[in-house]
Amino acid sequence: MTSSRMLNLNQFDLTIVGAGPTGTLAALSATKSLHPKTICLLDQRKTIGKPDHCAGLLSITGLKRLGLENLPSEVIQNSSVYGAKFYSPSGRSFSVKRPTPQALVVNRALFDQHLLKLVQKKGCNIRLNQQVKNIHFQKRKQKLHLYALSRDCLPQKKIIHYKSKIAIIAEGQQGRLSHSLGFESVSSKNKLPATQVIVEGIKDLDQSKVEVFFSNKIAPGFFAWIIPLSDTSAKVGLASQKGNAWKRLQYFLRKYSLTKKRFSKGIIKKRFGGVVIIDGPIKRTSTTGLLVVGDAAGQTKATTGGGVITGGIASTIAGEVASSGVKANDNSREFLKKYDQSWKQQLSKQLQSMVLLRKLVNRLSDKSLDKSFETIIKNNLDRIISEKGDIDNQAEIIFNLLSNPSVISLGFKIIPDLFLKS
Ligand SMILES: Cc1cc2nc3c(=O)[nH]c(=O)nc-3n(C[C@H](O)[C@H](O)[C@H](O)COP(=O)(O)OP(=O)(O)OC[C@H]3O[C@@H](n4cnc5c(N)ncnc54)[C@H](O)[C@@H]3O)c2cc1C
Numbered sequence: 188m189t190s191s192r193m194l195n196l197n198q199f200d201l202t203i204v205g206a207g208p209t210g211t212l213a214a215l216s217a218t219k220s221l222h223p224k225t226i227c228l229l230d231q232r233k234t235i236g237k238p239d240h241c242a243g244l245l246s247i248t249g250l251k252r253l254g255l256e257n258l259p260s261e262v263i264q265n266s267s268v269y270g271a272k273f274y275s276p277s278g279r280s281f282s283v284k285r286p287t288p289q290a291l292v293v294n295r296a297l298f299d300q301h302l303l304k305l306v307q308k309k310g311c312n313i314r315l316n317q318q319v320k321n322i323h324f325q326k327r328k329q330k331l332h333l334y335a336l337s338r339d340c341l342p343q344k345k346i347i348h349y350k351s352k353i354a355i356i357a358e359g360q361q362g363r364l365s366h367s368l369g370f371e372s373v374s375s376k377n378k379l380p381a382t383q384v385i386v387e388g389i390k391d392l393d394q395s396k397v398e399v400f401f402s403n404k405i406a407p408g409f410f411a412w413i414i415p416l417s418d419t420s421a422k423v424g425l426a427s428q429k430g431n432a433w434k435r436l437q438y439f440l441r442k443y444s445l446t447k448k449r450f451s452k453g454i455i456k457k458r459f460g461g462v463v464i465i466d467g468p469i470k471r472t473s474t475t476g477l478l479v480v481g482d483a484a485g486q487t488k489a490t491t492g493g494g495v496i497t498g499g500i501a502s503t504i505a506g507e508v509a510s511s512g513v514k515a516n517d518n519s520r521e522f523l524k525k526y527d528q529s530w531k532q533q534l535s536k537q538l539q540s541m542v543l544l545r546k547l548v549n550r551l552s553d554k555s556l557d558k559s560f561e562t563i564i565k566n567n568l569d570r571i572i573s574e575k576g577d578i579d580n581q582a583e584i585i586f587n588l589l590s591n592p593s594v595i596s597l598g599f600k601i602i603p604d605l606f607l608k609s
Pocket residue numbers: 204205206207208209210229230231232235236240241242243244245317318319320357358359360364381382383424460461462463480481482483487492493494495496498
């Protein structure tokens with residue numbers, strides 16, 4: 188094989204860095220207008236999806252929107268989540284429920300591998316064990332040069348050189364590459380360490396409801412969750428702005444008054460974790476030749492940290508804009524800006540309203556959280572949440588609640604928390 192032929196093997200129209208859900212969805216979207224052989228998906232991992240880090244709670248409407256309504260049965264861990272139960276620090280609680288299932292719990296490693304198989308079936312180039320270290324834009328040729336460390340031959344270092352007209356960066360929450368390319372980073376104070384375990388032998392578990400616990404003692408800046416897999420097993424986890432998340436989770440499992448009895452016979456089967464982002468999206472997500480998607484662009488829900496659906500919606504748009512850029516032979520900043528405009532039009536209002544709610548909730552002391560629960564329960568606001576709440580589109584319910592007279596009157600009662608806390 189000649190060296191020029193070998194070089195061509197690494198030359199693509201569109202290169203995607205990161206084969207998590209947003210990278211694979213961008214690739215799938217691009218195959219609608221580009222020849223799959225002109226698309227390359229690179230990932231530093233040898234096995235996609237591993238190690239697993241995510242709870243895998245995905246809305247059914249969101250999955251449909253991404254064209255993923257028919258997931259293979261082995262990916263799905265629980266298909267009957269109808270609602271949720273929320274607990275205040277002192278144990279007040281309310282439930283919201285819909286008549287039909289609202290979410291699936293998926294095995295994230297198998298979910299990511301399923302998406303990769305779809306990309307593979309389309310015929311795209313997939314190169315694993317390749318960590319992209321640097322991307323350089325060659326102005327004269329209007330081309331990107333990507334340099335990836337191939338981990339296949341470690342400890343020997345081998346750098347592989349790729350050329351591409353356009354690249355989509357889907358590298359996840361660390362955002363090292365996008366930061367080195369001049370994109371804004373998600374601030375570290377809004378990246379919360381999260382940890383979770385799969386526990387078997389839990390008492391009083393309802394497979395149809397996710398449980399959410401608010402308490403500054405347990406999970407300051409976020410919440411603790413129980414995501415049922417069956418009537419006795421669940422993914423149990425928390426994220427926290429302060430302290431050691433693992434120690435906090437152990438406290439939640441063994442000592443917390445609201446939960447300790449339910450876990451007394453529980454057996455921990457697996458421990459995993461990662462980082463949840465509660466910052467909202469970065470401002471600019473494209474430049475000449477480059478687009479950033481998913482966690483790297485902060486396209487997550489600040490209320491829950493969930494980013495598979497929202498990041499997936501944005502990355503599908505990125506795939507469309509990148510492929511039309513390739514076809515028009517235009518990788519200019521001006522052209523690729525269409526991606527920013529389009530995803531913002533679809534998601535900005537939703538994501539920003541969730542940032543607002545997250546900021547408000549994070550200002551509340553445990554006493555104020557209890558008062559808020561009292562207001563919700565006393566005024567039957569749980570019924571409004573049941574009717575209007577949506578896992579991904581939370582803007583409507585957030586503004587509906589914030590303009591409710593009982594919530595406004597609550598606001599006056601908790602003014603010191605809301606406005607005087609630094
Ligand atoms: C504890 C926890 C629970 C969560 N629960 C949920 C949930 O229930 N529902 C939900 O929707 N979201 C949840 N999330 C968030 C969700 O996991 C992320 O939003 C989602 O994984 C983002 O997808 P992504 O493709 O942007 O990034 P990732 O899934 O992180 O994928 C990034 C990929 O890029 C690769 N990569 C990184 N750098 C490079 C490089 N330089 N070169 C090559 N490859 C590279 C990585 O190997 C990885 O495969 C949770 C997160 C955590 C931490």
